[in-house]
Amino acid sequence: DIQLTQSPSFLSASVGDRVTITCRASQGISSYLAWYQQKPGKAPKLLIYAASTLQSGVPSRFSGSGSGTEFTLTISSLQPEDFATYYCQQVNIFPRTFGQGTKVEIK
Amino acid sequence: EVQLVESGGGLVQPGGSLRLSCAASGFTFSSYSMTWVRQAPGKGLEWVSVISSNGYDTFYSDSVKGRFTISRDNSKNTLYLQMNSLRAEDTAVYFCAKKMESGTFPDDFWGQGTLVTVSS
Numbered sequence: 581d582i583q584l585t586q587s588p589s590f591l592s593a594s595v596g597d598r599v600t601i602t603c604r605a606s607q608g609i610s611s612y613l614a615w616y617q618q619k620p621g622k623a624p625k626l627l628i629y630a631a632s633t634l635q636s637g638v639p640s641r642f643s644g645s646g647s648g649t650e651f652t653l654t655i656s657s658l659q660p661e662d663f664a665t666y667y668c669q670q671v672n673i674f675p676r677t678f679g680q681g682t683k684v685e686i687k
Numbered sequence: 688e689v690q691l692v693e694s695g696g697g698l699v700q701p702g703g704s705l706r707l708s709c710a711a712s713g714f715t716f717s718s719y720s721m722t723w724v725r726q727a728p729g730k731g732l733e734w735v736s737v738i739s740s741n742g743y744d745t746f747y748s749d750s751v752k753g754r755f756t757i758s759r760d761n762s763k764n765t766l767y768l769q770m771n772s773l774r775a776e777d778t779a780v781y782f783c784a785k786k787m788e789s790g791t792f793p794d795d796f797w798g799q800g801t802l803v804t805v806s807s
Binding site: 581612614616618622623624625626629630635667669671672674675676677678679680681 | 722724731732733734737746747748749782787791792793794795797798799800
């Protein structure tokens, strides 16, 4: 199975900060990576797919980049509604593994 | 509007069985692969299983292979997960999700989940 390692696991930031989360894959997955946002008690929400394509309706302050084994999710200016847990997922092969998550909290 | 509504969760003893359902609406159910993902209390997301649009192809995580069976009834717009030989570590919220497109695409819509608790 492909292992995904996110860093950091926990991040404390302020409104307006630029935030970057990294996802590393144990083997190359081309650009077959998605990012999700999950708030407590809610279902995950798709933010980005194909490593860098913004899902419809997602604010442009979210962006993704990378290919192969290293990927990043960037929030250009953190907003109050962005405090949540973020997961990467590889969709290259089954099983479609997730990273362990990065919790973004208010500083 | 796409809607996915899971049901069938509850408390079950170790070794028991449970069948989850996911009722879909707002899209052509028979055209999309469907997925089950679970989340243990306070933990991250774990991919469980996927089924192709026609139901012919299925894949499972190693942790549930041989115990869980995914299926669908396209005439009823419903996805199922039959869970047998349940263990304490299967305790989780189970989400159903719609695959965005065929091929290497993620899941773009998710239900709100149903809680399965395995305990004596």
